[in-house]
Amino acid sequence: MDTITKAKKAAGEKAAALVQPGMLVGLGTGSTAYWAIEKIGQMVKEGLNIRAVATSVASEQQAKALGIPITSFSEIQQLDIDIDGADEVSEDLQIIKGGGGALLREKIVAHASRRKVIVADERKYVKTLGKFPLPVEIIPFGWELVFKSIQALQGSPTLRTREDQPYITDNGNYILDCKFGAIENPEQLHHHLKAMTGVVETGLFINLKPTVIIAYENGEVKTI
Numbered sequence: 001m002d003t004i005t006k007a008k009k010a011a012g013e014k015a016a017a018l019v020q021p022g023m024l025v026g027l028g029t030g031s032t033a034y035w036a037i038e039k040i041g042q043m044v045k046e047g048l049n050i051r052a053v054a055t056s057v058a059s060e061q062q063a064k065a066l067g068i069p070i071t072s073f074s075e076i077q078q079l080d081i082d083i084d085g086a087d088e089v090s091e092d093l094q095i096i097k098g099g100g101g102a103l104l105r106e107k108i109v110a111h112a113s114r115r116k117v118i119v120a121d122e123r124k125y126v127k128t129l130g131k132f133p134l135p136v137e138i139i140p141f142g143w144e145l146v147f148k149s150i151q152a153l154q155g156s157p158t159l160r161t162r163e164d165q166p167y168i169t170d171n172g173n174y175i176l177d178c179k180f181g182a183i184e185n186p187e188q189l190h191h192h193l194k195a196m197t198g199v200v201e202t203g204l205f206i207n208l209k210p211t212v213i214i215a216y217e218n219g220e221v222k223t224i
């Protein structure tokens, strides 16, 4: 296992240790959240009694394969804890997510959780957001209009593709990856984008007040 994968595993496992018996747990998406889900799966096998809501089809499949009981918002109102990855976390704990395409469900789950835990390796921890292109989930119909509106905002959008076709989210939408450069005011940018008809959600996770677990390649793990 390379040092970055080890760091992701360490962050994920540290977060999983916060899960207590009886909790309702949000399961994130991506290669760091993956390790938290693996660890929670192991804890369930050892007798931990929890229920979980997953933020993507992929994470739900992983959880089910591990025997983690899955529930939904038709049965529950709120989660106790959500453990998820990030593409960037700034020093003031604003976050870009959506590199894995799950930002909409991730935001719904994060907002439904009393405690939000973000797990990341050291490369994601930055002074200012914006090096990572901001994912924006949009409705496929008329997507070109949103594309042009984001161009006009100097967002330099690219339609995300997979095998030369538009990438389709779990919700049937498209994603524009937008290069705004340094994002000095994430809250303002989020509101500008959300006001565009056709934008479903942005990858800016603002003012979540998360617990952030950063794992370093040298083996250190810090909670911020």
Ligand SMILES: O=C(CO)[C@H](O)[C@H](O)COP(=O)(O)O
Pocket (backbone or CB within 6 Å): 028, 029, 030, 031, 032, 033, 084, 085, 086, 087, 096, 097, 098, 099, 100, 101, 102, 103, 106
């Ligand atoms: O937001 C996400 C998926 O939509 C992921 O949490 C984010 O992309 C980080 O993924 P990874 O841990 O694989 O770097």
